Amino acid sequence: MMAAAIGAALAIGSHGAQAHCDSLDGPVAKAVERALESGNVNPVLAYAPVAAEVEISAAFDQSRKVRGLGPDARMLADRAFMETVIRLHRAGEGAPYTGLKPAGIDYGPVIPAADVAIETGDLTKLKAVFLEEIDHSLRERLGHVRELQKAPPEPKTAAEVPAARERVSAELGFVTFAESIRQAALGRGAEHHAD
Template identity: 35%
Template sequence: MKTKHMLRTTLAGIAAVMALTFGMAQNAAAHCDTLDGPVVQDAHKALEAKDITPVLKWVKAKDEKAVKAAFSKALAAKGANAETAHHQFFATLVKIHRAGEGAPFTGLKPAGAVEPAVAEADKALASGSADALVKLVTDDVTAGIKHRYERAAAAYKHKDESVAQGREFVEAYVEYTHYVEKLHMDATGKAAHGEHKEAGKQHGGHAGHGAEKH
């Protein structure tokens, strides 16, 4: 029995991290526009070493010329102009990186603007262990499912007593099932069915209502 429980816990952790990883792949560009993000961190290393190599992996080959030009200007700047030139280099690099990923650039974000899960994902790579990351994501996923399940289960008991109570159940049910579906789809890398996407649009207000309560 204990072994089965451990297996379920492990699988839940793996699924949670897979969901996080899939979500991070979709939002990686947003993470990379922060001053403490990996792109700017590598830019600092490049300036300190006077070697552009560390940042070239973040851009496509066709964009290297523009990045090298911005890098040269940053290195050449002296005195009070150096900080401004460095910032311009960071902005140029991130803008080009985001363009290569098909994402817009709205300016560099301050340090600390990264979501906790993404910050923990970076720590996992640096430390060589994903244990803390698995726990963070698994705890949040577990809480999210339980919260929505309990709301839907409570409404289910009274769904046929009146139209108002029936609608309350539908609202809770839609939020509950869409939340679980998205988690599972993200974990397995599958796209949601078209009809479910359409239903999500129709019931978007319901999901938002529940999310605010959570």
């Protein structure tokens, strides 16, 4: 059951996790800030595909030069470099870049729980979030299926066909949803970043 829970979170939450990467308080932005302060671009390169290294390195060098021209120039150079890195990071994920997102966005419980697991090695909180989310989704979908099962499984008249069709669609949708959770748990979901 836990593997299914993890898989469902991957399937359900992959969009949110990717979006987390383009926020001003996300991991990519933090790496950009560290790189600009230290003068070492390597922490940023870890967040980008190999094909983006030349462009990022050039933008980094340019940004470091412009930063010395004053506070306004520093702010603009930092922002431009951050946008470049996050744009290329998103491209590496196969996702569009839609601009920097503000800090403090609530992406739900999975991302903070995953961050805690990474920091501590403890999966307890993350497992609890997954189980709660999956349990809720399964119960909601099954309740819908059970309600529609009032319709006959094999319609006898043309008037019964629409209700039977809705029933069949809901039943097959439930099975498909359950299988998608299993597939994600087996690593067949979109749970990693592209190189």
